Amino acid sequence: MNRSTLFDKVWDAHVVEHIPDGPDILYIDQHYIHEVTSPQAFTGLERRGLSVFRKDRTLATADHNVPTIDQHLPIKEALSRHQVEKLTENCEKFNVELFGLGHKYQGIVHVIGPELGVTLPGMTIVCGDSHTSTHGAFGSIAFGIGTSEVEMVMGTQCLLQNRPKTMKIEINGELGKGVYAKDIILYIISKISASGGTGYFVEYAGSAIRSLSMEARMTICNMSIEMGARGGMIAPDETTFEYIKGRERAPQGADFDEAVAYWSSLVSDIDAEYDEVLEFKAEEIEPMITYGTNPGMGVKISENIPVSATDSSKESFTKSLEYMGLEPGQSLLGKPINYVFIGSCTNSRIEDLREVAGFVKGKKKAEHTNVWIIPGSKQVEQAAIDEGIDQVLKEAGFEFRQPGCSACLGMNEDKVPKGEYCVSTSNRNFEGRQGPGARTFLASPLTAAATAINGQITDIRDYL
C-alpha cells in the first residue's frame, strides 16, 4: 500500500544524504534572494572564497526596503539606499540575475516567482523570508530561512534540515458570499492558534481549496507560517497547470507536456499517513478580522472580541488588547479607521486588485481614511494600468503606488502612525509591525475596500 503524502514525495526526491541522528541534506531547486537578508550571506561567501554554486537557480529582487513612490529617483533614505545598492553590487560581483528597482519584472519576491513561471510544482524553494511558504500553492516545498542558511544555499545549493511532521488541513463545502481565501486562512489560524502548526508542514486539501484560483491558493499558503508551520502546500491540478502554461520561464511545448505528466503524480496517496489531520467546513467560515497582536487572535467579523484568553495566558491577552486599545467582548463593526493598506505578498496580485476595483468602482473613500494600494510587482502594476484598474482606484481616492513590501513591515517610509488603526490585507498584526505603535486589523482585500469606503470596519456582505 502506498502511504506517501505529497510532502513526502517532494522531500524524498531532494534528499542528497541523511545524517544519522541529524538533519537531511536537502537539495534546493530555487533560491530567491532580496536586499535585507542577503548582504551578510554574500559577505560570508566572500570570506570563504566561494562563488554562488548554482547561479541559474538563484534569482534576486529588491522589495522589502524600497520606496513605493518615485522609484525612478535615488532612494532618499541613506541606509535603505545603501542596502539596495549593496544588493546590486553583490549580484554583479557574484553574477546573480537581479530584477532591481525600475526593472519590468521587479516586485515582491513571492509575487514575481510565480508570475514568471520560475516557481513550479515539485520544487524545493527557499528564500530569506518566512512568507516563502507562498510558493507551496504550486505543490512545491517552500519555506523561509535565516541568513546563515541563505549563505549555505548560495555556497552549496543545499540546506541542512530536520524533516518536519506533516499535517493535512481539509476544507470541504461551499464558501459563502463575501468569503475569500484570506478569510479561510485567518479562520484556520484563529482555530489552531499562532503556534498550532509549529513543527509541521501543512497540506491544504478538500473541495473548498480545489475550487480556488492559483492566486487565492497563494494567499492561503502564504500565511501557513502565521500558525507556526514551516510551509503549506496544495497538490497541483488543472488550475495549476493552466496558470503556469505560457509563463515566460516555465517549460514550453513538449517540455511543458512532459512536465505536466510528472506534476500530475504529485498528489498524496489515498492512504497517505499524516501526523495530524484537521477538517473544517467551508460553510462555517465568514469574513474574518483580527483583534489582537498575533494572527491567531481573529474572529468572524460579526462576532465580538472574546471576553477572555482562548489560547494564551490572561496577561498576554490583556497586554495585547491594551496595545490595541480594545476591550474584551467588544464588537469591531463600525470602528472608525484612518488607514487602509491593500498590498503585501499575501494580497497584492492582480485578482486582488480586480476584486477591489470591481467593488469600489463609482464609490468614494471616506474623507478621513488614507488608502494605500501597493501592487505586488511591476507586472501587476502594468496589468492594473492596462485594465484601467488604476483609474478606478484613483477616482475612489485610493493612492495607487509602486511595487514593494511597503507598510506590511514598515521598513520603508510607508508607516502607520502611532496609535492609529489600519485595516490591512497583509499577514502580521504584531505590535509595531506597520510602524511603532501602529494597530493592525488583518482582513481580506474586500473587507479592506469596504472599510475604506465606509471609513469604519464594515461587513462586506452588507454590500453583496
Place this chain on the structure above:
Amino acid sequence: MEKFVTIQSAAVTLPIENIDTDQIIPARFLKATDRTGFGENLFRDWRYNEADEPNADFVLNQPGVKGSILVAGRNFGCGSSREHAAWAIYDSGFRVVVSSFFADIFKNNALNNGLLPVQVSDHFLQAIFWEVKRKPDTEFEVNLEKQLFSFARLKAGEEFEIGAYHKTCLLNGYDNIDYILSRKESIERFENERVRAW
C-alpha cells in the same frame, strides 16, 4: 562559531507569550549590511519610549538585571525569518534562550549562531519565572553535554532535547557550512543522477 561551554548565570525573564521577531528587533533596524551592532536595538520598542529614553519598567533597564540566559514565554521567536533576531540576542551577551516552545526558523537561526535554545516544560518555565521574581539573582546552570538546565544552588533541573548533530556542532564550535562543503561530491553526484531539473 564559538564553542558552547557550561554556563552558570542569573537569568533575564520575559514572561510574555508569542514574542515575535518584530519585537526582538523591529524591521526598521534591519538596514545594516553586516552582522554586528544589532544588540543595541534588541526589544527596541519595549526598551525605549518614543523619545528614545529607556522605559524604566522594562526588565533590561532595571538595575541589577543581568545574565547570559534569557527566559521567555511560549512560542518564542515566531514570525519573520530574520536572523537579525538571533544576532541581536547574542550581541547583547545572551548565550541561552529558554522557553516552553520555540518557533522553527528562530530555533535554526539560534543554533547556527551558537545561541542555545533550551525547551523546558510549561510547568518548569513557570517555576523559573516564579523563582527569578522572588530572587532576581538566582543562578542557573546550563550543561549542554548533559543536556541539563538546572537551578545552580539546588542542583535540580530538567533535561532538554537537542539533536546529536547540533549538539556536536555547538560543543565543538563547528560550522554548518564547513560541514556541508565537505559533502560537495555527494551534492554534485545527486545533481548528475537526477532525471529532471525540477
